Amino acid sequence: MHSINENDFSKIDLNLVIVLLVMFEVRSVTLAANRLYLGQPAVSAALKRLREMFGDALFVRTSQGMTPTPRAEQLVQQFTPLIQDLHRVIFTPKAFDAQHDSRTFRIGMSDWLEQWLMPDLLSELALTAPKIDIKVVAADPWQAIPLMEQQQADVVVTVGDEASRDLTREKIARAGFRTLWSAQQIAVKKLTLDAFVRHDHALVSYRGASESALDRELQQQGKARHVRYVTLHFSGLPLLLKQLPLFATVPQGLVDPWREHYDLQAAPVPVKMPDYELSLLWHNAQHDDPANRWLRDRLRGLLLTKAR
Template sequence: MMTIRENDFSRIDMNLLTVLLVLHREGSVSRAAEKLHLGQPAVSGALARLREMFQDPLFVRGASGMLPTPRAESLVAELAPLMEHLQQVLFQPPSFTPATARHTFRLGMSDWVERWLMPDLLAVVARDAPGVTLQITASDPFQDGALVQQDRVDVAITVAGETDAGLIREQVHSMDFCTLWHPAQLALSAPLTLQAYVDNDHLLVSYRGASHSAIDQRLAEQGAQRRVRYVTPHFSSLPPLLSRIPALATVPAGLAAEWSARYGLSRSAVPLTTPAIDLSLLWHKRHDKDPALGWLLLLLRGVMQAGGEHSEHNSKSEKAPF
């Protein structure tokens, strides 16, 4: 809580404090005037006002110049570091040095984005900024804007298409969907046919519990319908479920290569045209000039784009055609 008594400062001209410090350093009115680019009468007038303000002579003439009184020495000892700090705050552009920074960044993202993005991102942060901590808040497209607006996260990685007032949204990467299943549960081959897609049960991720998605809308437009057997808000629950039941799960393609390798899942392109997943960075305008956030955004852009290229390369280099 601020405890400054505003009225106390209404009587003070900050320029006078600068004159006090320069007079102390130079020990001469004429040399102080030269350093301050002022006339000697102006500095003499400022000294007169300083004496009235502090009710002390502050400087007296001596054989070697203007000698500070104990009151002047005390004031300079207290004011000099404060004025130096004020000068840095006002005139030195803020900076962020990753190698030496001690900083915590708060990121909002869904579980699948964390699974896809964070291994590469955290590896880079650990290498380049060992004093930086990343704190993840579970989010989804319906919460991302509020988390940023309420300053609960510094940046959200979002698939939401709308941008609330006061926020900045930057699309960084797009990816397709991919359909997964376990070969021990379903004897299917890639690429899936539309008939095979609708003949089998589906696991669906929905952040609000809906059993209908944009894919179901596309199916309806083609006169088809699928059966959703299970709805969850967690992508991470899908691999163990697929290993136990005969079902399909359609997920962001960024997860497909790792899940295929780690859990022995088969994969295929979705056998109908689906909207791309547009991944964006979302942050508040009031932090737009923050150098620490600027470093993080630059890092996120690079890792997201490189991760997307890596996922696409993996998917195209393997047998599954998607």
């Protein structure tokens, strides 16, 4: 494949090629002007420039009209498929067909969102988009912005409200927290504030902190809890709760599956906790991409359904 020399095209007007093709079809300056919504002088000027460009008369006036030269016939034969392809590229962007297209999407999210969302998303895709694969990229709320600015994911599902001029954040739904424990480890039927602070806690902190907004609320009430275990991941908590007398306060999306699979107890947090807001985050460069829009639609619908 030959490299393109941009300087070769600096003085070329694509409209001249259109004039050439129309002239070849109608064989008349007057008819070409009408077809192109131009004046006859403009078409005549375009023909002059075409003749200079190709060093050929291109069209000769005869009793049958403007008869093309062999060079004009050759040019029309070469230009026609090129212009048709160009028209298709400009005016018919490639659609995304989820049912038949093969594609791997990179979705950024933290581990609890993966546990909560991915089983349902993959089940849906198995039926409606069998050639679509998903790759999850680790993205806690602090990683989400730089991850998307570098376009290392197609979409991020996240919480928080950090912004970037390169990105679009769409807030989808709000949800809260619940506290979980094992009845075999902590004999509590109704979770009170006193019971809450009497036992140890496990805390998920993406930055390794030993306190959270929950602890600040406790302090305002003159209370404190003891955080015995801090981890970066939610996934290890259920088995930990089964074996140790610990409370864990987690996003409510995890509550039902953890109660079902691990026989855990759940109750509202006995202090006021701010809700978290679920968002989709994507790079502005992908805003109008049909495949990215399709993926965002799937995730938006899933979040709205799961957060109810």
